[in-house]
Amino acid sequence: MKILVAGATGSIGLHVVNTVIEMGHQPVALVRNKRKVKLLPRGTDVFYGDVSLPETLTDLPKDIDAIIFTLGSDGRGRIGARAIDYGGVRNILRIFRDTPVRIGLMTTIGVTERLSNWNQRTEVHDWKRRAERLVRASSHPYTIVRPGWFDYNNDDEYRIVMLQGDRRHAGTPEDGVISRKQIAQVLVSALSNDAATNKTFELVAERGEAQPDFTPLFMDLQADNPQKNDGVLDLNNMPFSEEPECIINELNLFSIHVKSI
Numbered sequence: 081m082k083i084l085v086a087g088a089t090g091s092i093g094l095h096v097v098n099t100v101i102e103m104g105h106q107p108v109a110l111v112r113n114k115r116k117v118k119l120l121p122r123g124t125d126v127f128y129g130d131v132s133l134p135e136t137l138t139d140l141p142k143d144i145d146a147i148i149f150t151l152g153s154d155g156r157g158r159i160g161a162r163a164i165d166y167g168g169v170r171n172i173l174r175i176f177r178d179t180p181v182r183i184g185l186m187t188t189i190g191v192t193e194r195l196s197n198w199n200q201r202t203e204v205h206d207w208k209r210r211a212e213r214l215v216r217a218s219s220h221p222y223t224i225v226r227p228g229w230f231d232y233n234n235d236d237e238y239r240i241v242m243l244q245g246d247r248r249h250a251g252t253p254e255d256g257v258i259s260r261k262q263i264a265q266v267l268v269s270a271l272s273n274d275a276a277t278n279k280t281f282e283l284v285a286e287r288g289e290a291q292p293d294f295t296p297l298f299m300d301l302q303a304d305n306p307q308k309n310d311g312v313l314d315l316n317n318m319p320f321s322e323e324p325e326c327i328i329n330e331l332n333l334f335s336i337h338v339k340s341i
């Protein structure tokens with residue numbers, strides 16, 4: 081597969097690019113900062129663009145088989161969350177509206193938690209959750225991965241655990257931990273695994289060895305309900321009817337398209 085990586089120069093994206101190569105696929109790194117290209121493996125295909133500026137994305141190659149999103153707007157507050165965590169996903173999905181692509185989207189454990197100081201201040205959870213909703217509405221087969229705290233795992237914590245319903249809301253590593261490398265492995269593996277299709281899950285690691293094959297873990301998960309905007313077991317605490325009109329319109333653009341093809 082030719083896999084577009086949005087967020088390729090980030091702490092997870094770099095692992096994703098390497099994992100894509102290790103698993104025999106071809107990455108195309110979406111990069112906004114030319115100085116960061118040297119971080120990528122030599123010879124990686126690079127496309128320069130800023131995901132918050134749709135005009136920089138129109139020439140994205142169309143012979144893409146899959147897209148992995150590992151974008152992050154950390155530190156840029158609610159404007160960044162809207163423009164990148166949500167807007168970046170929206171802008172790229174628009175480009176690929178008529179192209180069959182498999183999607184892997186990374187958001188975060190606790191994405192449905194709304195009342196913490198962190199989300200009240202940054203709205204990062206809400207905007208990432210809206211990005212999840214766009215992916216579910218896009219008609220593309222997808223896997224949405226909500227990882228726990230990056231690299232907070234101890235040396236003996238590599239046994240992957242996939243959860244659903246997003247009920248861990250401490251906002252600390254108590255919610256779960258996972259290595260960056262394993263997040264990348266799950267994101268890339270999911271693209272070619274039918275058992276992972278249209279599933280949303282939290283991803284953590286607990287004491288024990290890494291499993292050699294994720295298929296049994298994917299198989300144990302429930303698929304999302306196509307009638308619902310959220311993950312299959314998620315709390316219904318961000319009702320569609322209370323969403324801003326512009327957000328409803330953007331989501332409907334995808335849904336209307338789905339119905340018309």
Ligand SMILES: NC(=O)c1ccc[n+]([C@@H]2O[C@H](COP(=O)([O-])OP(=O)(O)OC[C@H]3O[C@@H](n4cnc5c(N)ncnc54)[C@H](OP(=O)(O)O)[C@@H]3O)[C@@H](O)[C@H]2O)c1
Nearest residue numbers: 087088089090091092112113130131151152188228229230
């Ligand atoms: N830290 C944790 O424990 C944890 C746990 C779960 C989820 N998360 C979530 O994971 C995300 C952080 O992942 P990470 O560590 O990989 O982030 P990161 O290192 O900050 O990488 C973010 C990537 O997004 C790219 N990006 C940002 N704005 C862009 C734009 N306008 N156009 C194109 N690319 C853009 C960055 O490009 P540049 O390299 O040019 O900046 C970078 O490649 C956060 O959103 C966080 O909420 C974190």
